[in-house]
Amino acid sequence: MRLLLTGGRLLCPATGRDEAGDLLIDGGEIAAVGGRIEAGDAQAIDCAGRVVAPGLIDVHVHLREPGQEYKETIATGAAAAAAGGFTQVCCMPNTDPVNDTRAVTDLILDRASGAAARVRPVGAITRGLAGQELSEMGELAEAGCVAVSDDGRPVASSRMLRRAMEYAAGFGLPVICHSEDLALSAGGSMHEGPTATRLGLEGIPAQAEVCAVERDCQLALLTGARVHIAHVSCAGSVAAVARAKEAGARVTAETCPHYLALVDEDVGLYDTHKKMNPPLRSAADRQAVRQGLASGVIDALATDHAPHSVLEKLVEFDQAAFGVVGLETALGVGLWLVAEGALSLARLVEALTASPAACLGLPGGSLAPGGPADVAVIDPERQWRVEAAAFQSLGRNTAFEGWRLPGRAIMTICGGRITHRVKE
Amino acid sequence: MSWTRRNLLGLAGVSADEITMVLDTAQSMKEINRRPIKKVPTLRGKSVINFFYEPSTRTKTSFDVAAKRLSADTFSLSASTSSITKGETLIDTAMTLQAMSPDCLVIRHSSSGAPHLLAQHLDTCIINAGDGTHEHPTQALLDMFTIRERLGRLEGLTVSIIGDISHSRVARSNVIGLTAMGAKVRLFGPPTLLPPFVETLGAEAAGSMDQAVQDADVIMMLRVQRERLNDVLFPSLREYAQRFGLGPRHMAKAKPGAIVMHPGPVNRGVEMSPAVVDGPWSVILDQVANGVAVRMALLYLLIGTEAGQDASDGKEARS
Numbered sequence: 001m002r003l004l005l006t007g008g009r010l011l012c013p014a015t016g017r018d019e020a021g022d023l024l025i026d027g028g029e030i031a032a033v034g035g036r037i038e039a040g041d042a043q044a045i046d047c048a049g050r051v052v053a054p055g056l057i058d059v060h061v062h063l064r065e066p067g068q069e070y071k072e073t074i075a076t077g078a079a080a081a082a083a084g085g086f087t088q089v090c091c092m093p094n095t096d097p098v099n100d101t102r103a104v105t106d107l108i109l110d111r112a113s114g115a116a117a118r119v120r121p122v123g124a125i126t127r128g129l130a131g132q133e134l135s136e137m138g139e140l141a142e143a144g145c146v147a148v149s150d151d152g153r154p155v156a157s158s159r160m161l162r163r164a165m166e167y168a169a170g171f172g173l174p175v176i177c178h179s180e181d182l183a184l185s186a187g188g189s190m191h192e193g194p195t196a197t198r199l200g201l202e203g204i205p206a207q208a209e210v211c212a213v214e215r216d217c218q219l220a221l222l223t224g225a226r227v228h229i230a231h232v233s234c235a236g237s238v239a240a241v242a243r244a245k246e247a248g249a250r251v252t253a254e255t256c257p258h259y260l261a262l263v264d265e266d267v268g269l270y271d272t273h274k275k276m277n278p279p280l281r282s283a284a285d286r287q288a289v290r291q292g293l294a295s296g297v298i299d300a301l302a303t304d305h306a307p308h309s310v311l312e313k314l315v316e317f318d319q320a321a322f323g324v325v326g327l328e329t330a331l332g333v334g335l336w337l338v339a340e341g342a343l344s345l346a347r348l349v350e351a352l353t354a355s356p357a358a359c360l361g362l363p364g365g366s367l368a369p370g371g372p373a374d375v376a377v378i379d380p381e382r383q384w385r386v387e388a389a390a391f392q393s394l395g396r397n398t399a400f401e402g403w404r405l406p407g408r409a410i411m412t413i414c415g416g417r418i419t420h421r422v423k424e
Numbered sequence: 425m426s427w428t429r430r431n432l433l434g435l436a437g438v439s440a441d442e443i444t445m446v447l448d449t450a451q452s453m454k455e456i457n458r459r460p461i462k463k464v465p466t467l468r469g470k471s472v473i474n475f476f477y478e479p480s481t482r483t484k485t486s487f488d489v490a491a492k493r494l495s496a497d498t499f500s501l502s503a504s505t506s507s508i509t510k511g512e513t514l515i516d517t518a519m520t521l522q523a524m525s526p527d528c529l530v531i532r533h534s535s536s537g538a539p540h541l542l543a544q545h546l547d548t549c550i551i552n553a554g555d556g557t558h559e560h561p562t563q564a565l566l567d568m569f570t571i572r573e574r575l576g577r578l579e580g581l582t583v584s585i586i587g588d589i590s591h592s593r594v595a596r597s598n599v600i601g602l603t604a605m606g607a608k609v610r611l612f613g614p615p616t617l618l619p620p621f622v623e624t625l626g627a628e629a630a631g632s633m634d635q636a637v638q639d640a641d642v643i644m645m646l647r648v649q650r651e652r653l654n655d656v657l658f659p660s661l662r663e664y665a666q667r668f669g670l671g672p673r674h675m676a677k678a679k680p681g682a683i684v685m686h687p688g689p690v691n692r693g694v695e696m697s698p699a700v701v702d703g704p705w706s707v708i709l710d711q712v713a714n715g716v717a718v719r720m721a722l723l724y725l726l727i728g729t730e731a732g733q734d735a736s737d738g739k740e741a742r743s
Contacts, residue, residue, distance in 0.1 A: 194624035198436075200536035200558030200593060203620065270537030316514060316535030318556070 001416060002026050004039045005377065008047030012054055013350035014357070014366030023052055025373040028415040033367050045411070047377055053349045054366050055087025055374030055414060057356040058327065060151070060176070060230055060254060060302035063089075063119070066107055067096025072307035072394045074108065078115035080305070080327040080393035082419035085352075085409025087117055087374035088364050089305075089327070093124040094152040100124035100135040105143035116412075116419040118374075120146040120362065122176060125164045131156050134167055141171040147360050149176035151230055154212055156182060158219065165225035174226040174252075174360050179212035179237070180278070189318045191264040191279040199270065201317065206285065209278050210236030217244035220251050228359050229253040231304050233278040235288030242297045252359040254302040257326060257333040258399050259289050260342065266399075272313045272320035273397050276306065290342045293351060300359050301351040303330045307395020325395040328386075332405030335380055339406050345380070373416040380407040382422070427725040431550040433539045434559035435600040443605060447569050449721035450714070456493060457716055466728050467496035470527040475518070476553070477503040477533040482688055482712060483553050483562070487530050490719035494728065496527070518542050527727045531555075536593075549726050557591045563687050564597035566718040568605060570711050571642055574683050579606035582679075584636045585627075586612045586668065587646030587695055590619040594687045595646060599627045612636035613646075614668060616657045633667065637674045643705075644685040645670050645695045661694050671697040675705055683707045 003025040010021045010033060022037040023030065063077040072080075074091075081089050091108065093099035099108065105121050112119035123140035125148045127133045137148055148168050154177070155161040161177075168175050185208035190196050192203025213229055217240055220227035229241060232255045244251045258276065263283050267274045274280060281289075292298040306323025313320050334348045343351075357365030364374050386403045388396035412420035425441055435443075456464055472491040476484050484500070491498045501521070503509070508517060514533070521529060528549040531539055536556030543550050554560040572578055583602050589595045589611050599609050609627035611618065612635070622629050630636035637643055648664055658664055675682065684696070684705040692698050700706060 192620055194621040197619040197621045197624050198596075200556050200596060205620075269540045314513075314515060314541075316533070316541060317537045318535050 002039055002042035003413065003416065004037060004042035004044045005047045005052055005375065006044055008050045008052035008377065010034060010052050010367060011346060011349050012367040013346055014054065014354035015368055017367065018346060023367065023375065025375070025413065025416050028373050030367060030369050030371050030373050033369055045377070049379070049381070050410065051345070051349070051378040051380055052367070053376045053378055054353040055364065055376050055412060056085045056331065056352040057088045057362060057365050058086050058303050058305065058330070059090045059228070059300060059356045059360055061089045061091055061305040061327065062094065062307065062323070063091040064307060065095065065111060066104065071309050074111040074119060075115055076392060076394045077305070077307070077327070078112065078117040078119060080325070080391065082116035082412045082414065083392045084327040084329070085331045085376035085378065085412050086327060087376070087412060087414040087419070088120065088362065089117055090120045090122050090146060090360065092122050092149060092151045094129060098124050098128050100127050100140070102139045102143035105140060105145055109144055117414055120144070122147045122149050122151070124148065125150045125155055125168070125175065126160065129153055131160060134164055137168055137171050137173055141173055145173065146362060147174045147176050147228070149178065149230070151176060151178040154178050154180045154182065158215060161216065162219050162223060165219055165223040165227065169223065169225040172361070174228050176228045176230050177216040178230050179209055179216050181208045181212045184208035184211065189275060190267055191281045193264050193282055195264045195267060199267065204279055206234040206236055206281060209234055210240060213237040213240045217241065217249055217251050220244065221247055221249040224250065226250045231256055231259070231278055231302070232289060232292065232298055233259045234281045234285040238288050238292035238297055241292070245297070252299045253297070254300040254356070254359070255289050255293055255298045256302060256304050257330050258324060259286065260293065260337055261333050262286070262399060270317040272315070272317055273324060273399050273401065275317065275320050275322055276304070276324050277322035290337070294343050294347060299351070300356040301330065301334060301348070302356065303327055307393055308397050309395070313397050324397050324399045325391070325393050328391055328393060329398060329400045329405065331378065332384070332386070332408050333400060335407040336405050373413060375413040376409045377411040378407060379410045382407050382410060384408055427729060429726070431543050432561055432722060432726065433543055433550065433552045435561045435564055435597050435604070436559070438601070438604065440604050440606070443565070443568065443601060446565055446718065446721050446725065447572060449725060450569050450717040453720040453724070454714070454717035456720070457713070462493050463495060464493070465495045466724055467491065467494035470496040470727055471525070472496050472498045472528045472530060472723065473521050473526040474498060474500045475521065475529055475531045476500070478554070480532055480553070482715065483532060486712070486715040487553065487719050490716050491723055493716070494720055494723060496723065514538060514541065515545055518546055522546050522548050528723065551722065551726065554593055557593050559597045560593040561597050562715070562719055562722060563594050564601040565722070566711055566715040567598055567644065567685060567687070568601055569714045569718050570685065570707055571683070573710070573714070574707055575641060575681070578602065581607045581641040582610065582639060583607050583642040583644060584610040584612065584630065584640040585644045585646065586633070586636055586670065588617040588648060589613050589622065589646070590617050591649065592646050596625060598644065599625045603627070610636055610640070614658050614664070633674065634677060637677045640678045640682055642683055642685060643670060643678060646687070647689065648691055648694050665694050669695055669697060670700050672699050672703065675700065685711060688712070
């Protein structure tokens with residue numbers, strides 16, 4: 001099956017390409033890129049006025065399967081990914097059971113076959129995420145895990161995390177760090193700031209993240225391991241990552257659309273759809289995170305897609321679960337940021353393709369001939385209104401309900417198969 | 425001016441005119457509480473459900489007495505004896521109660537924002553009787569009533585609130601209400617018990633106990649919650665009493681005629697010496713008496729008047 005995408009703006013930061021041209025897909029591969037391509041037998045897709053980018057990659061999602069299928073399944077999560085222009089997602093191990101053995105990794109990969117996006121499992125750093133014993137990373141790597149993380153929780157013991165970094169490095173596994181000092185964040189449900197004081201909510205100070213990011217970066221320096229700092233939310237963390245990179249640590253970092261778009265005040269009157277960990281921070285933090293992403297100190301944009309049901313969200317604020325979904329709005333919010341002048345389109349696409357691929361050493365993220373036919377066709381002027389009720393995800397807990405976003409992926413192609421298409 | 429609010433979730437956003445209306449109405453209600461027959465038929469046939477997740481002596485009894493004095497029927501529900509123990513959610517509990525057609529739901533809850541969550545899902549009139557560390561609007565209203573009664577006004581007074589400000593919904597509501605009425609509020613307490621960004625509340629932070637009480641018209645002391653002892657917030661009750669407790673020597677620095685208040689219950693010998701609790705400056709028991717009058721006024725305004733009725737029918741719903 002051949003697909004010919006004609007007349008689009010081919011935007012591939014990985015190969016430095018940004019020009020008008022055609023793209024030919026043959027089977028599951030990109031057969032040719034650039035210029036005018038003749039392929040009479042191919043199904044022609046007119047991409048005039050559209051951006052043709054590599055399929056987007058999200059290195060931080062929670063797919064909830066096995067164990068919490070009422071919140072999301074691998075199938076629905078992958079469908080949500082495709083709807084958002086993603087062709088590859090890395091799913092975190094805080095499932096039930098935890099992905100700390102090959103049995104669970106195998107189950108995830110099995111459920112993922114035939115799904116609308118490629119699913120790359122991230123294995124646990126410690127057994128059961130308990131922070132006490134290393135998981136069998138060799139086996140996890142062999143089973144197909146692309147990284148290890150205890151995400152949802154930090155690895156509290158520095159000694160433990162040091163050994164985990166050394167051990168993971170031996171199998172070529174990057175360590176994704178959820179950096180949080182639990183003693184400082186304990187009891188908090190939103191950013192420690194004027195809004196928390198007014199609302200009478202216990203706060204999570206920025207330092208709960210910054211202290212931990214500093215520690216995790218120092219351990220990266222000590223061990224030489226590849227460390228990826230998850231969900232950077234504040235200025236102090238951006239500065240810490242910058243210093244670590246300068247010092248030669250093999251540190252990369254990600255942030256999420258909500259830290260680029262929202263602040264702590266947006267919690268409003270106890271809106272649990274603005275509750276996540278780390279929390280929405282101050283305006284100064286948002287500005288620093290935007291600058292960090294634009295400059296590349298923060299490498300990648302990830303969503304930390306965390307579906308929850310009404311059971312977890314339609315409750316008292318301090319009782320509500322942390323987390324918001326993000327796969328179906330990430331690109332749209334990114335385009336909104338471009339329209340706001342916070343980011344260039346090229347940098348946005350890079351942060352969603354080449355950079356995440358580089359952070360974890362993943363295939364894809366580019367439009368190179370011979371590579372997998374993972375493509376996102378983006379209409380940067382297709383305005384739409386976010387309505388959770390219309391989501392592919394089972395999770396309706398979005399922080400962007402009602403937002404008018406300036407653009408979206410109107411077609412997603414994964415391995416040469418059209419996995420998402422918006423009707424004209 | 426007529427009352428248009430459907431709920432009272434807090435004093436945030438409540439105008440000085442609205443506060444004055446409550447205080448003036450409470451004035452006439454107070455007279456009822458002195459009659460031999462302490463009952464008027466104003467709210468006859470109305471039902472008020474008291475839904476208290478947290479223990480309470482004053483507030484709960486006060487609301488109960490207030491409703492009954494106005495001839496309303498009252499029903500009480502506490503978390504420990506309800507199906508909340510079976511895992512029923514807050515919203516389900518509230519919807520269940522709403523299905524029994526109460527005119528008003530008075531709720532006290534340990535989570536800040538619980539009344540706001542209910543207000544989004546229920547049509548019934550909701551009164552916040554204290555939510556977490558957020559607001560306790562009826563306490564602040566009765567405090568303001570007491571101050572106005574004793575000192576003749578609120579505008580231009582200096583009110584010092586001293587104690588565990590960070591965990592105090594009484595402090596927050598009072599700062600909002602007193603500031604709206606033109607009073608100046610000072611806050612003081614151990615540094616670990618002052619909330620971060622305390623200025624955002626709209627009051628000034630005093631630098632010492634002496635500064636806090638100097639020339640104050642009103643000194644409002646807050647209860648030290650013994651539970652906080654376990655939380656590394658201050659070393660001992662002894663030191664608390666020595667450094668942050670109110671004694672007669674402090675009253676010498678306050679304005680002549682200054683009054684001392686406390687929302688209760690008082691830890692005698694901790695936040696206040698017995699000499700102050702029982703002394704001439706104390707209006708603590710007046711606060712309790714006024715609490716009934718203020719709550720009668722609120723119930724009347726919210727569910728007793730035509731305007732209150734229209735508001736709960738959704739005709740002019742606000743807040």
